[in-house]
Amino acid sequence: MTARHVMAALAVLAAAGCHRQAAPPADVSLEALRAEDQAAGLNYAQGQGKQLFDHYCATCHGDEGKGDGQNASNLNPQVPDLTTSKSLADPAYVRRVIAEGSAAVGRSPLSPPWGRNLSPQEVEYLVLYCQRLAARK
Numbered sequence: 001m002t003a004r005h006v007m008a009a010l011a012v013l014a015a016a017g018c019h020r021q022a023a024p025p026a027d028v029s030l031e032a033l034r035a036e037d038q039a040a041g042l043n044y045a046q047g048q049g050k051q052l053f054d055h056y057c058a059t060c061h062g063d064e065g066k067g068d069g070q071n072a073s074n075l076n077p078q079v080p081d082l083t084t085s086k087s088l089a090d091p092a093y094v095r096r097v098i099a100e101g102s103a104a105v106g107r108s109p110l111s112p113p114w115g116r117n118l119s120p121q122e123v124e125y126l127v128l129y130c131q132r133l134a135a136r137k
Contacts (some may be wrong), residue, residue, distance in 0.1 A: 077110075
């Protein structure tokens with residue numbers, strides 16, 4: 001093989017390497033959330049529900065769903081403790097409370113109808129996470 005052939009082969013290899021896609025960098029915050037969910041024993045859907053719960057529900061229901069959120073003391077009637085709620089056993093009931101608000105099931109009008117803001121899939125994630133809260137006791 002001549003020097004010219006070697007140079008041509010190197011040029012082909014270098015050009016081929018330029019077209020190879022590098023793996024995208026890992027999303028550190030996403031990886032941290034997944035690790036936190038796994039440590040808590042949450043599956044993917046429950047982990048998604050936890051993120052939604054933290055954003056939409058924890059202000060009143062508290063970080064662990066015990067009804068002790070930062071806004072809970074301002075509400076009358078008292079915010080329910082989701083970890084002891086027997087109503088969470090019925091997913092249709094929970095789905096309706098989340099999507100239509102608690103007034104839709106004859107309870108306080110203070111819990112808003114999140115179905116206006118959340119997709120049906122997000123509502124389902126919340127249902128699964130709320131049921132997980134009740135199962136952890």
